Amino acid sequence: MRSSTAITALAVGASTVAAAATKRAVQTVSVKGNAFFAGNDRFYIRGVDYQPGGSSDVADPIADADSCKRDIAEFQKLGLNTIRVYTVDNTADHDECMNALADAGIYLVLDVNTPKYSLNRADPNPSYNDVYLQSVFATVDAFAKYDNTLAFFSANEVINDAKTSSVAPYVKAVTRDIRQYINNRGYRIIPVGYSAADVSENRLEMAEYMNCGTDDERSDFFAFNDYSWCDPSSFTTSGWDQKVKNFTGYGLPLFLSEYGCNTNQRKFEEVSALYNTEMTGVYSGGLVYEYSQEPNKYGLVEISGNSVTELDDFTALQSAFKNTPNPSGDGGYNQTGGASGCPAYNPPNWDVQDDSLPAIPQGAVKYMSSGAGQGPGLSGAGSQNAGGASSGTATAGSGQPTRTGTSGGTNTASGSATSSGAASTLKVSHELALAPFVCAAVVLVSSVFGAALL
Structure with missing residues (x-):
């Protein structure tokens, strides 16, 4: 026996x-000050948004290994190091695609929400519930094991005009919860942040808000979608110079989660500015919208069955990237980082009075110690009004890790911010140590x- x-x-x-x-062992990306680093080298996001089928055909593009590998060849032609995926099935197997991406030196920035499991900007409190968070945490479980998971988006464009800023505390609470879950489960520290709409009335306020308050409440980075540079344009004509000025001194990594105005013929002239020292002291690159041609006509390629046809925009972006190397050295980043002051209450543009956040729904507390378990996938019933919502206000510091997780990670950090920003430096892959x-x-x-x- x-x-x-x-x-x-x-x-x-x-x-x-x-x-x-x-x-696959790839070097993990870390946060230092207001920038990303791969080891000692500044890491600039050179990427595209990748969701073939768009919102009309909700599917998981990295669960389809054959299509993923087909498209990786195109990513390499463009010289990409990152893709953003908006929707995944947290019950699917992603090993083959994620490993193939890692082999190509390509990282993933992942939205943790799906159409059925997301915050409702019109009525956020009922939608911020334990059923919703279980799905979010299950997605984190599914992708934390990959060293080329660069970051998680806690939400995308929940605030989409001046009047919806009141939902900001729920976006920030989800960000806090994901960061706490990552620490509690013992995963390596994976940056968590928000992808904002480019709303001029509260863009800067939202960035400050996601970086203010106690260490456990602060985001690890901030990103926004920006279509204000429409070729032919320039650094000053587009207003990008003013955005650099407004964000100078910001303590977190900042990047564009979508860019590439298609009002006129796209030449991607903005690439030469985005990866130039006139911007790299503040910005860490960005993600072009988008890879595949959909009804809105932002595509770089046309997909038909198993074939891919490169469009004129593909060639233009390929040329722009090729002709724009990263700056030498560290790009003039802000080494100190640090928290922002919370923005002043200014309704209707900024309808948030202080940094009080909703407490995590009581039904979701157990996931911090026991794990989320099996996710609902894309066929789940959905989370809107489905579970127990938050019933109170969180106390400052409540998002700190409550235990040291042991689920396969190496991180035992407290989750507190350091002088270099909310995210502590990420650990380099430990695969070699296991050899x-x-x-x-x-x-x-x-x-x-x-x-x-x-």
């Missing part, structure tokens, strides 16, 4: 080792079952 148990244990151990060995143990396990298993296993 003992011998049988030992063999079973070795077999289970071997399968675990084999699974770990299939994970001796992997070899020892394989040798031990082969001695029991014979060399045929190898």
Whole structure:
């Protein structure tokens, strides 16, 4: 009986080792001051938004390994290092695509919401419930294991005009909850932030708000969608010079989560500004909208069945990237980082009186210690008004980790902000450190079952 148990244990151990060995080792990206870094090198996001089918055909593009690999070839032609995906199925297997992306040196910025599991800007409190957070946390579980998961978006354009700023505390609460969950589950620190609409009345206020308050409440980065540069234009004509001025001194990494105005023929002249030192002291690159041609005509390629046709915009972006190298050195980033002051109450443009946040719904507290479990996927019933909502106001510091997780990560940090921003420096991949143990396990298993296993 003992011998049988030992063999079973070795077999289970071997399968675990084999699974770990299939994970591609890429250098994780960290936050230092107001910038991203890969090791000691400044990391600028050069990416595209990737959701073939768009909002009319909600599907998970990185669960389709064949299509993913087909498109990676196009990403490499463009010289990309990042893609953004808006919707995934948190029950699907993403290993093959994520590993292929890692092999190509491409990272993922992922929205954790889906059309059925998201905040309702018109009535946010009922939608901020335990059923919603279970889906969000399950998505984090599904992607935290990949070293090329660069960041999570807690929400996208929930505030889409001056009148909807009152929903900001719920966006910030979700961001807080995800950061706490990552720490509690023992995952490496993965940056969490918000993708904002470019609303002139409260763009700066939202950025300040996501970076003010106690350390556990602050975001790890801020991003916004910007279509104000329409070729032919310039750094000053587009108003980008004023945005750089307004965000100078901001303590978090800032990047464009969507850009690429298509009012006129796109030449992507803004690329030469975005990766120039006139902007890199404040911005860390951006994501072009979008990869595939959809009804709104922002596509770089046309997808028909299994074939991909490169459009004129593809060639224009390819040329713009090729002709615009990253600045040498650190790009003049703000090494100190640090918190912002909370914006002043100024309705209707900024209808948030202070930094009081809703408490995490009581039904979701258990996920912090037990994990979220199986997610609902894209076929779930949805979360709007489905669960127990928040019933009070959080106390300052309540988003700090409540335990040290052990679910496969190496992070044991408290989650507190350092002088370099809300996110502590991310740890470099630990795959190489596991190599001796992997070899020892394989040798031990082969001695029991014979060399045929190898």
